[in-house]
Amino acid sequence: MQDKELSTEELIAQDVGARLPPGAMGGLITALALAWSLFQLWIASPLPFMLGFGVLNDTETRSIHLTFALLLAFMVFPAFRSSPRDRIPVGDLALALIAAGAASYLFVMYEALAQRPGNLTTADLVTACIGLPLLLEAARRALGPALAVIAIVFLGYSLAGPWMPGLLAHRGVSFTALANHQWITTEGVFGIALGVSTSFVFLFVLFGALLERAGAGHYFIQLAFSLLGHLRGGPAKAAVVASGLTGLISGSSIANVVTTGTFTIPMMKRVGFSKEKAGAVEVASSVNGQIMPPVMGAAAFLMVEYVGIPYVEIIKHAFLPAAISYIALLYIVHLEALKLGMQPIGNHQPKPWLHRLTGFAFGAALISGLSLAVYYGLGWLKPALGDYALPGISLLLAGVYLGLLKIAASNEPLAAEDPDKPLTELPNTRAVLLSGLHFLLPVVVLVWCLMVERLSPGLSAFWGTVMLVIILLTQRPLLNWLRRDGKHDYGTFNDGMVDLREGLVAGARNMIGIGIATATAGIIVGAVSQTGVGLVLADLVEMLSMGNLLLMLLLTALLSLILGMGLPTTANYIVVSSLLAPVVVTLGQQNGLIVPLIAVHLFVFYFGIMADVTPPVGLASFAAAAVSKGDPIKTGITAFYYSLRTAALPFLFIFNTDLLLIDVDFAHGVLIFIVATIAMLIFAAATQGHFLVKSRWYESVLLLLVAFTLFRPGFWMDRLHDPYRTTPPAELAKTMGEVEAESTLRLRVQGEDAVGKPRQFTLLVAVPDGADGEERLANLGVSLYEQDGKTLIDSVAFGSPAAAMGLEFDQQLIAVKAPTDRWRKEWIWIPGFLLFGVIVWLQRRRSIKAA
Numbered sequence: 041m042q043d044k045e046l047s048t049e050e051l052i053a054q055d056v057g058a059r060l061p062p063g064a065m066g067g068l069i070t071a072l073a074l075a076w077s078l079f080q081l082w083i084a085s086p087l088p089f090m091l092g093f094g095v096l097n098d099t100e101t102r103s104i105h106l107t108f109a110l111l112l113a114f115m116v117f118p119a120f121r122s123s124p125r126d127r128i129p130v131g132d133l134a135l136a137l138i139a140a141g142a143a144s145y146l147f148v149m150y151e152a153l154a155q156r157p158g159n160l161t162t163a164d165l166v167t168a169c170i171g172l173p174l175l176l177e178a179a180r181r182a183l184g185p186a187l188a189v190i191a192i193v194f195l196g197y198s199l200a201g202p203w204m205p206g207l208l209a210h211r212g213v214s215f216t217a218l219a220n221h222q223w224i225t226t227e228g229v230f231g232i233a234l235g236v237s238t239s240f241v242f243l244f245v246l247f248g249a250l251l252e253r254a255g256a257g258h259y260f261i262q263l264a265f266s267l268l269g270h271l272r273g274g275p276a277k278a279a280v281v282a283s284g285l286t287g288l289i290s291g292s293s294i295a296n297v298v299t300t301g302t303f304t305i306p307m308m309k310r311v312g313f314s315k316e317k318a319g320a321v322e323v324a325s326s327v328n329g330q331i332m333p334p335v336m337g338a339a340a341f342l343m344v345e346y347v348g349i350p351y352v353e354i355i356k357h358a359f360l361p362a363a364i365s366y367i368a369l370l371y372i373v374h375l376e377a378l379k380l381g382m383q384p385i386g387n388h389q390p391k392p393w394l395h396r397l398t399g400f401a402f403g404a405a406l407i408s409g410l411s412l413a414v415y416y417g418l419g420w421l422k423p424a425l426g427d428y429a430l431p432g433i434s435l436l437l438a439g440v441y442l443g444l445l446k447i448a449a450s451n452e453p454l455a456a457e458d459p460d461k462p463l464t465e466l467p468n469t470r471a472v473l474l475s476g477l478h479f480l481l482p483v484v485v486l487v488w489c490l491m492v493e494r495l496s497p498g499l500s501a502f503w504g505t506v507m508l509v510i511i512l513l514t515q516r517p518l519l520n521w522l523r524r525d526g527k528h529d530y531g532t533f534n535d536g537m538v539d540l541r542e543g544l545v546a547g548a549r550n551m552i553g554i555g556i557a558t559a560t561a562g563i564i565v566g567a568v569s570q571t572g573v574g575l576v577l578a579d580l581v582e583m584l585s586m587g588n589l590l591l592m593l594l595l596t597a598l599l600s601l602i603l604g605m606g607l608p609t610t611a612n613y614i615v616v617s618s619l620l621a622p623v624v625v626t627l628g629q630q631n632g633l634i635v636p637l638i639a640v641h642l643f644v645f646y647f648g649i650m651a652d653v654t655p656p657v658g659l660a661s662f663a664a665a666a667v668s669k670g671d672p673i674k675t676g677i678t679a680f681y682y683s684l685r686t687a688a689l690p691f692l693f694i695f696n697t698d699l700l701l702i703d704v705d706f707a708h709g710v711l712i713f714i715v716a717t718i719a720m721l722i723f724a725a726a727t728q729g730h731f732l733v734k735s736r737w738y739e740s741v742l743l744l745l746v747a748f749t750l751f752r753p754g755f756w757m758d759r760l761h762d763p764y765r766t767t768p769p770a771e772l773a774k775t776m777g778e779v780e781a782e783s784t785l786r787l788r789v790q791g792e793d794a795v796g797k798p799r800q801f802t803l804l805v806a807v808p809d810g811a812d813g814e815e816r817l818a819n820l821g822v823s824l825y826e827q828d829g830k831t832l833i834d835s836v837a838f839g840s841p842a843a844a845m846g847l848e849f850d851q852q853l854i855a856v857k858a859p860t861d862r863w864r865k866e867w868i869w870i871p872g873f874l875l876f877g878v879i880v881w882l883q884r885r886r887s888i889k890a891a
Contacts, residue, residue, distance in 0.1 A: 058116045058549075065128045069115055073548035074541065076108040080242045084502040098238075102230045103147035105238040108548070109555030110139040110178055116552060117181035135174060142171030142223075146230060153224060160220050168219035172563070175229065179560040182553045186603075187560050187611050194567035195222075201571060207580060210571050221570050228566025232345045233558040233614050240341035240351075241554055241610075243501035246547030250508045251482060252286075253543035254515070255454075257299045259476035260285035262454050265307075266469040273377025274466075275311055276321045277370055279304035283325035284332060284366050293609070293652040293660040296326035297667070305668045312380050315670030320678035321376075323653055323664045324369055327679075328686065330609065330649045331362040339613035339648060341497060342558075343641050346617060351497045352490060357638050357700040360713055361646075361689045368685045368720040375728045437481070437507070444478040445515065449522035451475045453530070478515065482507040512540045554610055561614035568618050581623050589635075592627050593643070593691060596620045600647035601654055612648040617641055629801035639697055643690040650687065653679045684727050685720055692751045699751070715869060719750035722876065732883040733890065739879055746879070749872035757865040764857035769831035772824065775858050777813025782806060785858055791851035800854065803845050822847055 060066065083101050088094040096104070114136035115128050123129070145167045146153065153164075172195075180188040197204070201212035213221070222228035226235075251257070264281035268274050282300045301322040308318035330336060333355040340358070344351050425432040451474045455467075486504030489495045495503070516531035523530075567573065585592040600616050621640045628635035652660035653676060661676035668675065693699040698712050725731040726743035735743065749756060757763075764786060767775045775785065785805045793799045810816035817823075821840020824831055831853045836842045 059118060059125050059128065061125075061127050065115075069112065070545050072108065072112055072115070073545040076112070076548040076551075077242075077246055077544035079104065079108070080238075080246065081502065081505065084239075084243055084498050086499075097150075098235055099226055099230060100147045100150055102226075102234045102238050103144055103150075105242070105555060106143040106175075106230070106234060106559050107140045107147070109552055109559070110143050110174065111136050112548070112552045113178040113182050113556055114139060116549070117178075119181060135177070138170060139174040139178065142167050142174060145171070146224070157225075158220065160216055160224065164224050165216060165219050168223035171223050171229070172219075175556070175559055175563075178556050182556045183560075183611070187557065190603075190615065191560050191563040194564045194573075197573065198567045198571050208573075208576055210573070210576075213570055218570070222563055222566050227569055229559050229562045231562040231565055233342060233562050233565060233610075234555070236341045236345055237551075237555050237558040237610075240344070240497045240501070241558075242547070242551050243498055243505065244341070245550050245554065246544070247482070247486065247501050247505050247508065249547035249550060250505060250512065250540070250543035251479065252299055253539045253546065254479060254508060254512050255476065256479040257286055258454060259472075259479050261300055261303050262467055262472045263469070263476075266467040266472045269466040271374075271377075272382045273308075273311065273313075273373050273380075275304060275307035276313060276318070276373040276377065279308060279322050280325040280366065280369050280373060283322065283329055286326075286329060293323075293327045293330060293649070294663050296329045297322055297660050297663040300326065301664055301667045305664065309668065312382050313376070315668040316665075316674040316678050317376065319661070319664035319668035319670050319675040320682055321369075321373055322667075323658070323660045323675065323679040324372075324682040324686075325366070326664075327649055327652050327660055327683065328362065328365055328369065330652075331358060331365065331646065331686075333359050333362065339610050339645050342610070342613060342617075343638070343645070344497065346621075347637050347641050349638065350494070352494065354638070355490070357702065358642060360699055360701055360709075360716065361642075361693060363713070364717045364720045365686050365689060367717055368724045369682065371721045372682055372685075372724050372728060375725065375730045379728075379730055379734075437485075441478055441481060441511070442518070444481070445518050446522050448475050448478060449519050453528055478511060482511065509540060512536050512543065557611040558614070561611040564615050565618050573619075577619050577623065581620065582627060585627070589624075589628055589633060590691075592624060593694060596624060596644065597647045597687070597690070600644060601650060603651070609648045609651050612651050613645055616648065617644045620644070626801070629803070630799065633695075634802065634804050635694060636697055636700075636702055639694050639700055639702075642700070643694055646686060646690040650680070650683060653683055655680070681727075685724055688723060689720075696752050696754060711866075715750050719747045722750070723747035732880065733887045735883070739882065742875060742879055746872050746876045749875075750869060753865040753868035753872070756868045757863070761860070761862045763860060763862060765860050767856045767858055769853035769856050770824075770826060772831070772853065772856050773813035773817045775813070775856055776807050776810075776816040776820075779807055779858055781809045781816070783859055785856060787853060788855040788857075789847070789851050790854055791848060803847070805845065806841070808841065824853070 059069075061069070082088065082094060083096060088096070114132050118125060119132065145164075149163075176188045176191060179191070195218070197208075198213045198218050199215065201210035204210070223230075261278070261282040264278040264285065265275065268277040268281060271277055279300060282304060283296055286296050286300050301319075305318045305322055308321060309315060313321070330339075336354075336358060340354055341351070343349075343354050347354075421432065421436075422429045451471050454472065454475055482504045485507045486500055489500035489503050490497065493500075513533065513536040516536050517533050519530040581592060581595060585595055596616065599620065600612060603612050603615060617640075621637070621644060624640045624643070625635055625637055652658055655661065655673045655676035658672075658676040658679070661679055662672045664670075664679075665672035665675045689699070698704055698708075699716055701709050701712075704712065722743050725735070726740045726747060729735050729740055731739070731743065754763075779785070783806075785807060787803045787805055788800065789803060790798065790800050805820070808816050808819040810819050820842050821837035822842040823834045825834040826832075833847060833849055833851045833853070835849060836847050
């Protein structure tokens with residue numbers, strides 16, 4: 041609740057060159073942004089259905105969403121560098137109104153369009169011809185030229201199909217069909233990407249903006265600083281943790297850099313970090329905020345639609361890589377502090393390790409106990425209260441809120457951020473922690489709705505936002521009432537109203553770029569679906585990678601990084617996942633590696649977030665350099681170097697899906713978390729060239745080998761013992777009878793792809809229950825026959841497990857592989873740790889000699 045000279049949205053606006061006009065025009069922008077946020081809250085709430093009016097379908101809400109985005113984009117983002125920033129030219133206002141009219145066409149004419157699908161009128165065609173160029177211009181203004189240029193290339197490709205060379209040629213698309221597909225239907229601009237932006241992304245961005253406005257960002261920074269400031273390089277470690285906590289509720293790298301970086305970067309510089317390193321630490325930790333559940337970057341919500349699994353599952357799969365990536369960044373900062381010879385701040389004496397571990401164990405046990413009490417308490421309360429469950433739980437939540445505010449009122453309020461204050465003493469951890477516990481309530485409500493109630497992400501964010509609105513409006517007067525000594529004035533209800541208004545406006549302004557990006561990326565997705573370029577690209581990439589999956593992944597990563605130089609992360613993810621995710625899965629099948637679709641999408645997502653780091657156009661690096669007064673290119677290069685661990689993780693979880701907690705029980709998951717964390721710390725030490733002392737080149741190589749062994753023990757175990765034995769295809773029924781039910785067979789199949797070209801692929805077959813092999817084969821839903829020494833599929837039962845896997849009539853079984861009894865791959869960890877022990881011994885011996 042600190043007073044700010046500039047709000048977050050104003051700082052971000054300054055950084056990306058947006059307008060902040062005074063007077064009536066500034067008021068109009070504020071009013072439109074406020075109306076957009078209120079509209080999004082309305083459609084996310086149950087109110088339209090309860091009151092019986094204002095119920096809109098997906099197409100109508102997408103149309104209104106894009107209308108607001110285009111209106112604000114032309115008003116907020118100037119056309120050129122030389123364009124005025126303090127006023128809105130008449131031409132921009134005219135473009136804003138015309139673009140808004142084109143975007144709202146689907147809402148206004150919805151009934152008429154629904155009754156004549158595919159039958160374009162002149163008005164439809166004119167609207168599409170106006171809307172598409174104006175959307176591309178808005179994208180150029182808000183996001184730079186890259187996305188607009190790529191969209192134009194795909195539009196040109198759609199029209200010029202018959203004149204394309206060999207492999208790229210297609211029958212072409214008429215101008216009318218293109219206009220219809222891209223603007224009038226929900227296949228192009230108004231497709232899934234814009235739908236996700238409308239339904240989910242806006243609410244989470246708004247949630248983050250309101251939480252920041254309530255004072256949670258300042259609270260997280262002070263808490264992290266009080267916890268870690270006394271360590272070597274403490275402010276840098278505090279920056280990592282603060283950005284991680286902010287990343288829990290913010291899906292924007294730039295917003296994260298601006299909110300936490302304005303305080304942490306000057307602190308890091310003061311304890312000895314260079315301008316570039318201070319900025320790079322903040323960038324690396326802020327960008328990681330996009331992979332940190334429960335509120336990941338906007339692209340994570342697109343995954344819900346593209347992969348077809350609940351958001352809760354995405355959180356589960358994303359948790360482990362995000363956690364170990366953050367822990368490794370803390371360690372990298374520690375190594376930098378060691379290399380620079382930094383000393384802890386103040387006279388704080390570190391506690392013995394036993395005390396620290398005891399304190400950590402007690403804290404973990406307390407949080408676990410409270411979590412279990414809440415989970416089982418509410419689980420008992422809901423059936424007991426019946427129809428009165430919602431008011432009953434609301435009263436309970438209100439009681440908890442008042443209790444936490446009473447605790448906050450009993451402690452001194454947090455001091456305002458002052459980066460220029462001398463670093464002689466640290467804030468008291470207990471006092472800081474107790475002063476803002478109520479900020480955690482909206483996050484708890486959000487996570488509870490997502491994980492326990494299993495509500496949709498949009499509805500979960502709505503209830504979290506409702507809790508936040510209550511906090512914003514009531515915390516100031518209630519704190520004044522609860523603090524009886526009158527020493528501090530927390531403000532009035534009217535101040536809370538101002539905070540709420542500013543938070544709603546900030547959320548909408550932060551969404552302009554995302555809304556425009558998802559709509560423009562929809563053009564590319566629409567071109568892919570209309571021209572079939574995805575199949576062409578599959579052939580092209582397979583030819584370039586020569587059928588090698590690792591080379592294919594490297595090409596995918598490289599494409600993401602190249603596109604990332606000019607595209608925001610959301611657009612980058614949409615483009616690369618639409619083009620290459622299916623290709624990676626198919627190529628994996630052809631190479632005998634079954635790659636889960638979620639693993640491929642997370643692979644693309646991880647390299648997509650690197651877009652905010654990679655020079656020469658890493659926006660987060662530029663934002664950090666603006667705060668640190670350092671060189672943005674050097675900041676970007678250093679941040680990219682720190683982010684190597686984030687770049688290595690996707691390759692590892694493609695080949696070892698245990699890291700994504702796929703088909704892993706709880707105990708095994710905990711073991712994988714511990715070992716993967718150790719492996720990532722070893723990898724960080726290897727890339728930094730420093731462990732206990734400065735590493736020699738061969739020690740860095742050995743550390744990389746140890747890290748690889750701990751991450752991928754299956755690689756070495758497969759070399760020692762083949763995990764499968766090959767059996768003749770004709771003996772499939774016999775093989776199914778020999779293995780246990782629910783075990784997995786690998787079938788190598790030859791068939792045809794969607795366009796009739798021969799291809800080979802591998803399928804994993806879960807063996808169904810049955811008394812013998814023949815019964816199990818029948819339960820699978822497939823029957824075989826022999827012809828000319830080949831084993832062919834005779835029939836596949838409709839709706840059977842075999843049909844779901846993609847088995848079809850007349851496909852040939854080339855090989856059947858059954859699992860063998862062998863040692864668990866985790867035994868390979870032992871020689872890995874022994875080799876690590878040797879490196880530790882070598883470095884300790886050198887450090888003792890140096891001492």
